[in-house]
Amino acid sequence: xxxxxxxxxxxxxxxxxxxxxxxxxxxxxxxxxxxxxxxxxxxxxxxxxxxxxxxxxxxxxxxxxxxxxxxxxxxxxxxxxxxxxxxxxxxxxxxxxxxxxxxxxxxxxxxxxxxxxxxxxxxxxxxxxxxxxxxxxxxxxxxxxxxxxxxxxxxxxxxxxxxxxxxxxxxxxxxxxxxxxxxxxxxxxxxxxxxxxxxxxxxxxxxxxxxxxxxxxxxxxxxxxxxxxxxxxxxxxxxxxxxxxxxxxxxxxxxxxxxxxxxxxxxxxxxxxxxxxxxxxxxxxxxxxxxxxxxxxxxxxxxxxxxxxxxxxxxxxxxxxxxxxxxxxxxxxxxxxxxxxxxxxxxxxxxxxxxxxxxxxxxxxxxxxxxxxxxxxxxxxxxxxxxxxxxxxxxxxxxxxxxxxxxxxxxxxxxxxxxxx
Amino acid sequence: xxxxxxxxxxxxxxxxxxxxxxxxxxxxxxxxxxxxxxxxxxxxxxxxxxxxxxxxxxxxxxxxxxxxxxxxxxxxxxxxxxxxxxxxxxxxxxxxxxxxxxxxxxxxxxxxxxxxxxxxxxxxxxxxxxxxxxxxxxxxxxxxxxxxxxxxxxxxxxxxxxxxxxxxxxxxxxxxxxxxxxxxxxxxxxxxxxxxxxxxxxxxxxxxxxxxxxxxxxxxxxxxxxxxxxxxxxxxxxxxxxxxxxxxxxxxxxxxxxxxxxxxxxxxxxxxxxxxxxxxxxxxxxxxxxxxxxxxxxxxxxxxxxxxxxxxxxxxxxxxxxxxxxxxxxxxxxxxxxxxxxxxxxxxxxxxxxxxxxxxxxxxxxxxxxxxxxxx
Numbered sequence: 001x002x003x004x005x006x007x008x009x010x011x012x013x014x015x016x017x018x019x020x021x022x023x024x025x026x027x028x029x030x031x032x033x034x035x036x037x038x039x040x041x042x043x044x045x046x047x048x049x050x051x052x053x054x055x056x057x058x059x060x061x062x063x064x065x066x067x068x069x070x071x072x073x074x075x076x077x078x079x080x081x082x083x084x085x086x087x088x089x090x091x092x093x094x095x096x097x098x099x100x101x102x103x104x105x106x107x108x109x110x111x112x113x114x115x116x117x118x119x120x121x122x123x124x125x126x127x128x129x130x131x132x133x134x135x136x137x138x139x140x141x142x143x144x145x146x147x148x149x150x151x152x153x154x155x156x157x158x159x160x161x162x163x164x165x166x167x168x169x170x171x172x173x174x175x176x177x178x179x180x181x182x183x184x185x186x187x188x189x190x191x192x193x194x195x196x197x198x199x200x201x202x203x204x205x206x207x208x209x210x211x212x213x214x215x216x217x218x219x220x221x222x223x224x225x226x227x228x229x230x231x232x233x234x235x236x237x238x239x240x241x242x243x244x245x246x247x248x249x250x251x252x253x254x255x256x257x258x259x260x261x262x263x264x265x266x267x268x269x270x271x272x273x274x275x276x277x278x279x280x281x282x283x284x285x286x287x288x289x290x291x292x293x294x295x296x297x298x299x300x301x302x303x304x305x306x307x308x309x310x311x312x313x314x315x316x317x318x319x320x321x322x323x324x325x326x327x328x329x330x331x332x333x334x335x336x337x338x339x340x341x342x343x344x345x346x347x348x349x350x351x352x353x354x355x356x357x358x359x360x361x362x363x364x365x366x367x368x369x370x371x372x373x374x375x376x377x378x379x380x381x382x383x384x385x386x387x388x389x390x391x392x393x394x395x396x397x398x399x400x401x402x403x404x405x406x407x408x409x410x411x412x413x414x415x416x417x418x419x420x421x
Numbered sequence: 422x423x424x425x426x427x428x429x430x431x432x433x434x435x436x437x438x439x440x441x442x443x444x445x446x447x448x449x450x451x452x453x454x455x456x457x458x459x460x461x462x463x464x465x466x467x468x469x470x471x472x473x474x475x476x477x478x479x480x481x482x483x484x485x486x487x488x489x490x491x492x493x494x495x496x497x498x499x500x501x502x503x504x505x506x507x508x509x510x511x512x513x514x515x516x517x518x519x520x521x522x523x524x525x526x527x528x529x530x531x532x533x534x535x536x537x538x539x540x541x542x543x544x545x546x547x548x549x550x551x552x553x554x555x556x557x558x559x560x561x562x563x564x565x566x567x568x569x570x571x572x573x574x575x576x577x578x579x580x581x582x583x584x585x586x587x588x589x590x591x592x593x594x595x596x597x598x599x600x601x602x603x604x605x606x607x608x609x610x611x612x613x614x615x616x617x618x619x620x621x622x623x624x625x626x627x628x629x630x631x632x633x634x635x636x637x638x639x640x641x642x643x644x645x646x647x648x649x650x651x652x653x654x655x656x657x658x659x660x661x662x663x664x665x666x667x668x669x670x671x672x673x674x675x676x677x678x679x680x681x682x683x684x685x686x687x688x689x690x691x692x693x694x695x696x697x698x699x700x701x702x703x704x705x706x707x708x709x710x711x712x713x714x715x716x717x718x719x720x721x722x723x724x725x726x727x728x729x730x731x732x733x734x735x736x737x738x739x740x741x742x743x744x745x746x747x748x749x750x751x752x753x754x755x756x757x758x759x760x761x762x763x764x765x766x767x768x769x770x771x772x773x774x775x776x777x778x779x780x781x782x783x784x785x786x787x788x789x790x791x792x793x794x795x796x797x
Contacts, residue, residue, distance in 0.1 A: 169679030
C-alpha cells in the first residue's frame with residue numbers, strides 16, 4: 001500500500017513544492033503527525049468538556065424552572081439549551097471516524113423524532129410508517145402496552161427512558177438526548193413554513209390546578225431525567241478524551257498508527273460535511289420542502305446547529321477551538337501538515353472552509369435578521385427562491401470542501417477511508 | 422551552422438529510432454492507452470446505453486399513463502404498472518452513478534425519494550390532488566421532489582388504499598388523480614431524457630468530458646480521477662444495496678436488529694428484490710464495460726490482478742444468483758433472520774463489497790472518495 005492517490009497531479013505538484021519548502025524551512029519548526037494527533041485529542045477533550053459543562057448549566061436552569069415554573073424560567077432553560085448546542089454541534093466533527101463517538105451519539109442527538117412517543121401532540125401529527133412507538137405518549141401513560149407486553153412506566157427514571165430509546169429498533173423513537181429535551185422545552189412547532197417555533201406553555205410544568213395538558217408531574221420528571229441522562233452521557237465522553245486516563249479512547253488513539261488516526265480525522269471532517277450536514281440535514285429538508293426533516297425543528301435553532309457543525313469542521317483542520325469562556329486553543333494542525341507537503345493544497349483547503357463559513361453565516365444572518373427574519377423552516381418552503389439560493393450555496397461549498405479534504409489527504413499520503421475500522 | 426557529421430552506423434541507429442518513435446506515435450493514435458480505453462468503453466457500452474434505456478422506458482411509461490387516463494380500465498392500469506416496473510429496472514442502472522449529470526442539481530432526487538420515513542409522499546400527493554392548482558409538468562417541476570418521479574408514481578399506482586382502479590374512476594378526485602399521474606410521468610420522462618441528452622455525444626457530450634482527460638479538463642485532469650469515479654460508483658452501489666436496501670430494513674445489520682420494513686426501497690410495489698438484481702447487473706456491466714475493455718480487463722492486463730478480476734465477476738454472479746433465489750418479496754419476509762436465502766444473500770453481498778472496497782482500490786492504486794451516503 002505504498003501509494004493510494006486520488007489526485008496524482010496535486011501530489012506531483014506537492015512533491016515538487018515540498019522539496020522547496022523543505023529546503024527553506026527550519027527543521028525545528030516542522031510539525032509532525034504525532035503532534036497533530038495529540039492536539040486533536042486535546043481539542044476533543046476541550047470541546048466535550050464544554051459540552052458537559054454547558055449541559056450542567058442547562059440542568060441548573062431546568063431545576064430552577066421546575067422548582068417554580070414561570071415564563072422567565074422557561075426562557076432561561078431554553079437559552080441554556082441553545083448555549084449547550086454550541087459546543088456539542090462543534091464536537092460533531094469528531095463523530096465519524098471515531099467509533100467511541102459514533103456508537104454513542106445516537107443517545108444524544110438522534111433526530112428526526114416521533115415526538116408522540118414522549119408527550120401530547122397535535123391532531124395532524126404523523127409518526128414514521130410502521131413505528132409502534134410513535135403514539136405511545138410516555139408522559140400520559142404509567143402503563144405502556146406494547147402489543148401485549150406491558151411496561152411499567154409508573155416511575156420515570158433513567159432506566160425507563162434509556163430502555164424506551166430506539167424502541168423496536170426504530171430511530172424515530174427518540175426518548176433521550178438534545179432533541180427530546182428540545183421538544184420538552186418548546187413543544188411542537190405548529191407554524192409550518194411560517195415564522196414561529198414551538199410554543200409550549202410554561203404551565204405544562206405547573207403542579208396543581210394550573211397544570212396544562214395534564215400529567216405535569218410526570219412531564220417534569222421526564223424533563224429532569226432526560227437532562228440528567230444528557231449530563232451523564234457527556235461526562236462519559238469527556239473522560240474518553242481526557243489525558244492520563246488509562247484505557248480511555250484517547251490513549252487507544254494515541255497508540256494507533258498515526259496514518260490511521262489522520263485518516264480518522266479526515267474521515268470525520270468529510271463525512272460530516274458531505275453525507276450528514278450536506279445530505280441528511282440540509283438536502284433532504286430542502287428537496288422535500290419538509291419541516292419534519294429540519295434538525296432543530298421545535299426551537300428553530302437549526303441555523304445555529306448547522307453553523308457550528310461547519311465551524312467544528314474548520315476547527316479540526318486548523319487545530320483551533322474557541323472555548324465557551326472565550327479562551328482560544330491552538331496547536332499543531334492538519335493544515336500545518338498539509339502546508340508542509342503542499343502550500344497550494346493547504347491554501348485551497350482553507351479557502352473552501354472559509355467559503356463554507358461565509359455561506360453558513362449568510363444562513364444565520366438571515367435567520368437572525370432584525371427585520372423579517374427567515375428561519376430554516378421558512379427557507380425550505382416550496383418556491384422560496386432566496387432560501388434555495390442560500391442553502392444550495394452551502395451544499396455546493398460543502399461538496400467543494402469535501403473534495404479539498406480528499407486532495408489534502410492525498411498530499412500527505414493519507415487514504416481517508418483507511419481508518420482501521 | 423555546422424552540422425555534426427555522423428557515421429553511417431550512427432545514422433542507421435538514428436533512422437531506426439525515428440521509425441520506432443513514429444511507430445509508437447501511430448500506435449498511440451490508433452489505440453488509446455488502457456486507462457482511456459476503460460473510460461471510453463465503460464461510458465459507451467455501459468453508461469450511455471443505461472441512460473438510453475431509462476429515457477425510453479420512462480417515455481413508454483408516460484404514453485401508457487396517457488392511454489390509461491383517456492379511458493381508465495383494469496388492463497390499462499396493469500400496463501402502466503408494468504411500465505413503471507420496467508422504468509424502475511432501467512433507473513436501477515443509472516441510480517448508483519457517483520458522478521456526472523445525475524449529480525448536477527440533485528437530479529436523482531427528482532426521480533426517487535427514499536426512504537420516506539414519515540409518509541411524506543402520501544401526504545403531499547393527497548394535498549396536491551385535493552387542491553385546486555393546475556396539474557401539469559411545470560407545476561410538478563416547481564413542487565417538492567416528494568411528489569415527483571418514480572416514488573410518487575409508486576404511491577399513485579400501488580398504494581394499498583388509493584392506488585387501485587377505483588381511485589381513477591367514479592370518485593370526486595379521480596380526474597385530478599389521473600391528471601397528476603400524467604403530469605408526473607411526463608415530468609419524469611423529461612428528467613430521464615435530460616440525463617441521456619447530457620451524456621450523448623450529439624448533445625451535452627459529457628461522454629467527451631469523462632473520457633478525454635488532461636490538464637485542460639478541469640473536472641478530469643487525468644484518467645485516474647475518472648477511474649476513481651467508476652470505483653466510487655461500484656463501492657457506493659454495492660454498499661447501498663447491502664446496508665440501505667437490505668440489512669437495515671430487514672434488521673440484519675446487527676445481531677439484535679429489528680426489521681424496519683418501511684425503510685425498504687419500493688416497499689409499496691414489493692419490488693425491492695428486483696431493483697437489487699437490476700442494480701447488480703448494471704454494476705457488473707460498469708465493471709466489465711459490458712463486453713468491452715473494462716476495469717476487469719485493465720486489472721488483468723495492466724495491473725496484473727487477473728485473480729481479483731475473476732473473483733469480482735464471480736461474486737457479482739453469485740450475488741445475483743443469491744438474490745434471485747430469495748423466494749418472497751423482501752417486504753413480506755416474516756422473520757428475516759430465519760430465512761436461509763436472505764442470510765445467503767447477505768454473505769454474498771458482504772464478500773462482494775469487501776472485494777470492491779478493500780482489494781480493488783489497492784489493486785488499482787486509487788483511493789476511495791467520500792460519498793453522499795456517509796452520514797447515517
